[in-house]
Amino acid sequence: MSASPASLTADATPETDNPPSPVIRFLRGPHLLGQCAVNPGETIVEHAEACGIRLPTNCTSGTCGTCMVSLILGEVPLPEELPPGLDDWLVEEGARLGCIGKPRGDVDIDIRPPI
Numbered sequence: 001m002s003a004s005p006a007s008l009t010a011d012a013t014p015e016t017d018n019p020p021s022p023v024i025r026f027l028r029g030p031h032l033l034g035q036c037a038v039n040p041g042e043t044i045v046e047h048a049e050a051c052g053i054r055l056p057t058n059c060t061s062g063t064c065g066t067c068m069v070s071l072i073l074g075e076v077p078l079p080e081e082l083p084p085g086l087d088d089w090l091v092e093e094g095a096r097l098g099c100i101g102k103p104r105g106d107v108d109i110d111i112r113p114p115i
């Protein structure tokens with residue numbers, strides 16, 4: 001006996017049960033500058049632009065450090081090999097590069113570099 005089309009969709013989860021989308025928040029110290037939904041695959045700089053916040057950039061390839069920000073909360077994975085714009089000490093201080101860093105889940109970013 002085969003299942004009817006109705007029984008195949010009976011267990012579908014209603015859209016209203018979806019978890020809320022992750023959010024990236026941009027701060028300067030204690031001041032919230034803006035926030036928007038995390039768009040997987042987009043960089044911190046692209047998210048900032050979507051929030052109406054302009055982060056300075058130069059090389060846009062992780063080399064110069066111009067776009068350096070501070071990760072306050074959440075996860076922005078690093079490449080296996082640190083790019084020239086970062087070093088171990090900066091990473092320990094929370095530094096991320098906005099031009100190549102892609103947030104994963106809820107993230108808080110201070111637009112100021114840690115140094």
Ligand code: FES
Pocket residue numbers: 056057058059060061062063064065066067068085097098099100
């Ligand atoms: S703009 Fe040069 S490291 Fe990001």
